[in-house]
Amino acid sequence: MTLAEEIQELIQVMVKNHPKTRYYREPIVGYASASDPLYDQLDELIGNPQIHPKDMLKGAQTVLVLFLPYSEVVYRDIKGNQLASTILSDAYMYTNELLDKIMKQIQQLLASKGYHSACEPPTENFDHVTKTACWGHKSNAVIAGIGTFGLNHLVITKKGCLGRMNSLVTDACIPPTERPNHSYCLFYQTGKCRVCTTNCPSGAIYPDGTIDKKRCDAYLEGKNIHDWQQGCPQCSLGPCALKGF
Numbered sequence: 001m002t003l004a005e006e007i008q009e010l011i012q013v014m015v016k017n018h019p020k021t022r023y024y025r026e027p028i029v030g031y032a033s034a035s036d037p038l039y040d041q042l043d044e045l046i047g048n049p050q051i052h053p054k055d056m057l058k059g060a061q062t063v064l065v066l067f068l069p070y071s072e073v074v075y076r077d078i079k080g081n082q083l084a085s086t087i088l089s090d091a092y093m094y095t096n097e098l099l100d101k102i103m104k105q106i107q108q109l110l111a112s113k114g115y116h117s118a119c120e121p122p123t124e125n126f127d128h129v130t131k132t133a134c135w136g137h138k139s140n141a142v143i144a145g146i147g148t149f150g151l152n153h154l155v156i157t158k159k160g161c162l163g164r165m166n167s168l169v170t171d172a173c174i175p176p177t178e179r180p181n182h183s184y185c186l187f188y189q190t191g192k193c194r195v196c197t198t199n200c201p202s203g204a205i206y207p208d209g210t211i212d213k214k215r216c217d218a219y220l221e222g223k224n225i226h227d228w229q230q231g232c233p234q235c236s237l238g239p240c241a242l243k244g245f
């Protein structure tokens with residue numbers, strides 16, 4: 001079994017055995033080379049200094065990215081409840097926890113083979129003024145080829161954008177995943193879908209491809225006043241919720 005296969009199996013088992021396994025579909029895992037030239041362009045592309053994988057971990061070779069796509073159970077509850085889906089809030093908390101646990105298990109597996117690794121939490125690792133992180137899981141996902149940026153500013157994978165992700169750097173050498181040669185976003189493909197811009201309750205996503213992060217965050221802050229009101233998924237509920245194009 002290759003290292004990538006062992007990691008895939010570990011993830012699948014952990015998701016399958018999780019008490020909230022009904023919240024998820026099959027996980028997506030991708031790999032980027034820590035030497036991918038895109039990492040040198042990130043500061044400019046994002047407009048905010050980013051940590052290079054090789055600064056995150058001495059001798060870094062590979063960046064692993066894991067996306068846990070939410071299931072129709074979560075999707076239907078959000079659709080039905082609009083602004084206060086209890087299942088989404090539950091999924092938000094359990095998924096952050098599960099992503100952390102999976103990463104720790106992967107780190108143990110890597111350590112048992114003599115490899116080093118480093119990772120960041122799934123969220124809450126961003127600057128609250130710029131609303132930008134210096135270790136962005138989305139950029140890693142795009143570089144690792146598991147998805148492309150949508151008009152909604154989320155990563156749209158083959159299984160859609162509704163879900164959560166995490167990434168990890170290791171000095172183990174795992175072959176990179178191929179990047180798709182087209183956008184998975186319907187708008188970027190056909191120019192015809194703008195559901196995310198019209199769905200956004202705070203009007204933070206503009207049809208010209210820009211986002212007002214502060215507006216989005218202010219809305220989230222105002223809404224998430226109880227634990228059962230975490231997240232606002234409205235920009236992830238368009239045709240790209242459960243599939244990429």
Ligand code: B12
Pocket residue numbers: 038042045046047122123124125126131132133134135136137138139140142143149152153154155156161162163164165166205211213214216217220230231232233235236
């Ligand atoms: C800061 C942050 C926020 C801020 C700012 C949002 C934003 N758009 O940046 C606030 C609080 C507003 C927010 C809101 C939400 N967030 Co948030 N957030 C983060 C966090 C912590 C950092 C994101 C970041 O700064 N990335 C830096 C760069 C990559 O992001 P960017 O500036 O948007 O990237 C653009 C440019 O770089 C440019 N670009 C152009 N060409 C290229 C080419 C390349 C190669 C690259 C890299 C970039 C690039 O286009 C990109 C897209 O617009 C991450 C967790 C993490 N550490 O990664 C979660 C994260 C991005 N959030 C997530 C989610 C789900 C949400 C919400 C739906 C809320 C929720 N949890 O229910 C909303 C959606 C808002 C939206 N439509 O973007 C998920 C995204 C999942 C996905 N499918 O993409 C993440 C990854 C959390 C997770 N662990 O899963 N979030």
